[in-house]
Amino acid sequence: MKFLSATAAALALAAPLLAPAQTVQLTVQPGDPKLIVSKHIQGQFAEHLGRCIYDGFWVDEKMNVPKQGRIRLDVVEALKKIHVPNLRWPGGCFADTYHWHDGVGPAAQRPKMLNLWWGNTLEDNSFGTHEFLGLCGLLGTEPYLAANVGSGTVQEMSNWMEYLNSNEDTPMVQERKKNGHPEPYQVSWWGIGNESWGCGGNMTAQYYTDVYKRYATFAHDYPGTKLKRIVSGANGDDANWTETCMKNIPLNQMWGLTLHQYTLPTGSWSGSKGKATGFGEDQYFSTLRNCLRMDAIVAKHAAIMDKYDKDKKVALLVDEWGVWTDVEPGTNPGHLYQQNTLRDALVAGTTLNIFNNHCDRVKGANLAQAVNVLQAVILTDKEKMLLTPTYHVFDLYQVHQDAEYLPLQFASPDYAFGNEKIPALNASASKDKNGAVHISLVNLDPKNALTIETALPGVSWKTVTGRVLTSASVSDHNTFDQPNTVRLADFKGARKKGNGLAVMLPAKSVVVLELK
Numbered sequence: 390m391k392f393l394s395a396t397a398a399a400l401a402l403a404a405p406l407l408a409p410a411q412t413v414q415l416t417v418q419p420g421d422p423k424l425i426v427s428k429h430i431q432g433q434f435a436e437h438l439g440r441c442i443y444d445g446f447w448v449d450e451k452m453n454v455p456k457q458g459r460i461r462l463d464v465v466e467a468l469k470k471i472h473v474p475n476l477r478w479p480g481g482c483f484a485d486t487y488h489w490h491d492g493v494g495p496a497a498q499r500p501k502m503l504n505l506w507w508g509n510t511l512e513d514n515s516f517g518t519h520e521f522l523g524l525c526g527l528l529g530t531e532p533y534l535a536a537n538v539g540s541g542t543v544q545e546m547s548n549w550m551e552y553l554n555s556n557e558d559t560p561m562v563q564e565r566k567k568n569g570h571p572e573p574y575q576v577s578w579w580g581i582g583n584e585s586w587g588c589g590g591n592m593t594a595q596y597y598t599d600v601y602k603r604y605a606t607f608a609h610d611y612p613g614t615k616l617k618r619i620v621s622g623a624n625g626d627d628a629n630w631t632e633t634c635m636k637n638i639p640l641n642q643m644w645g646l647t648l649h650q651y652t653l654p655t656g657s658w659s660g661s662k663g664k665a666t667g668f669g670e671d672q673y674f675s676t677l678r679n680c681l682r683m684d685a686i687v688a689k690h691a692a693i694m695d696k697y698d699k700d701k702k703v704a705l706l707v708d709e710w711g712v713w714t715d716v717e718p719g720t721n722p723g724h725l726y727q728q729n730t731l732r733d734a735l736v737a738g739t740t741l742n743i744f745n746n747h748c749d750r751v752k753g754a755n756l757a758q759a760v761n762v763l764q765a766v767i768l769t770d771k772e773k774m775l776l777t778p779t780y781h782v783f784d785l786y787q788v789h790q791d792a793e794y795l796p797l798q799f800a801s802p803d804y805a806f807g808n809e810k811i812p813a814l815n816a817s818a819s820k821d822k823n824g825a826v827h828i829s830l831v832n833l834d835p836k837n838a839l840t841i842e843t844a845l846p847g848v849s850w851k852t853v854t855g856r857v858l859t860s861a862s863v864s865d866h867n868t869f870d871q872p873n874t875v876r877l878a879d880f881k882g883a884r885k886k887g888n889g890l891a892v893m894l895p896a897k898s899v900v901v902l903e904l905k
């Protein structure tokens with residue numbers, strides 16, 4: 390079945406009317422007020438890659454869009470609406486090639502550099518530390534810096550920390566003041582390397598943990614800024630990496646440990662990764678099946694961490710995740726520019742549900758990436774800008790930020806394709822500071838709606854409202870000419886039924902309900 394054909398789309402829409410929707414019994418259980426869904430699960434990632442920084446956030450002085458300096462304010466305004474809690478920079482693989490000192494001081498005097506990882510693009514270093522922290526200030530977001538371990542020195546990283554966080558009369562601080570920022574920036578989130586098993590130095594786990602301890606020793610706290618030192622963690626389900634880090638690094642030297650897990654439609658890094666648009670049901674299904682692996686992978690790393698850290702003091706940060714497809718035809722393969730469909734939105738809703746449901750250990754995550762790269766929430770083309778389906782999911786899910794986690798109980802019907810099947814339904818719930826309960830529901834089945842009968846023991850509520858993201862085809866996406874093909878709508882399919890809640894969840898949809 391080709392999802393783009395008009396017949397298929399019509400069938401997909403009509404099917405819920407033909408087949409009676411399966412009924413799911415779902416219970417929202419009471420939470421533990423101490424267990425919070427960290428807002429940092431909804432973090433974003435901005436690497437010097439393709440058109441994320443240059444020609445994304447940071448544009449030509451002559452570009453006719455609202456700007457502060459060269460920062461694009463329409464992009465900033467859109468991101469402010471989804472309350473981005475933290476922004477990771479400058480990479481990614483780029484981080485282990487980046488020398489921060491080349492990116493401070495008068496822009497005209499900054500040396501150029503070749504971005505060797507990403508398309509050999511020549512960069513002029515006009516976007517550096519001050520510009521990034523200025524962007525974070527505009528966004529009201531926590532900066533999350535990645536220090537260069539692969540090709541930098543301990544001294545270089547240590548100087549960066551002193552430059553940003555100290556207030557003593559040292560040469561580093563004098564230089565920061567000369568560069569226009571008298572007060573310390575107080576940057577507390579520091580990744581010590583990135584993918585040190587790969588582009589960050591091709592290290593073994595044992596070797597990296599020794600290197601990490603050396604760097605962490607010289608990552609100093611300055612008055613007013615206690616560092617969150619973050620260990621470069623595993624690739625996918627590499628249990629040995631996590632085990633070695635947890636065993637070798639003292640708990641008081643690490644605030645967090647990362648995990649990178651991408652969703653490739655074909656599941657293969659060699660050859661085609663799969664299409665971003667115009668895919669068939671085979672790649673629709675395989676993408677969602679691959680995305681659901683996140684649950685088992687997080688559970689595996691969390692179980693290892695539990696052995697060494699029973700009190701769950703160390704955060705698991707999935708600081709790179711998202712769909713990775715082939716690039717858009719005609720674009721630089723090293724710039725990772727891809728379109729974003731309703732399928733990406735279903736992946737985003739599912740993944741954020743998985744993180745919410747592991748919020749006892751997952752305290753942060755970063756979608757790769759914010760603008761114009763991989764599963765971006767925003768795409769730009771010169772002056773034009775669009776919000777992707779994935780953006781709308783972050784808009785829907787922001788109600789979970791720092792809310793009390795509410796566990797759910799249900800048995801999902803299957804969505805079957807060929808000889809394989811996956812659970813059609815995934816969900817998570819939380820209660821915010823005002824007592825409103827939010828339930829996020831994702832139906833991965835492209836043809837069949839679901840009826841959900843929900844019991845909420847212990848919750849007193851009078852009204853239910855909601856918003857829905859769906860479209861005629863799972864391959865639908867927003868273009869610069871038609872930027873609102875996939876957009877949010879009010880959801881009318883939920884009503885009070887006795888003490889419970891009855892929901893008609895459309896096929897291929899993300900719905901977030903609010904009960905007050």
Ligand code: AHR
Nearest residue numbers: 480481482483583584757
């Ligand atoms: O997000 C793109 C790249 O994917 C990052 O630079 C790297 O860390 C990962 O392999």
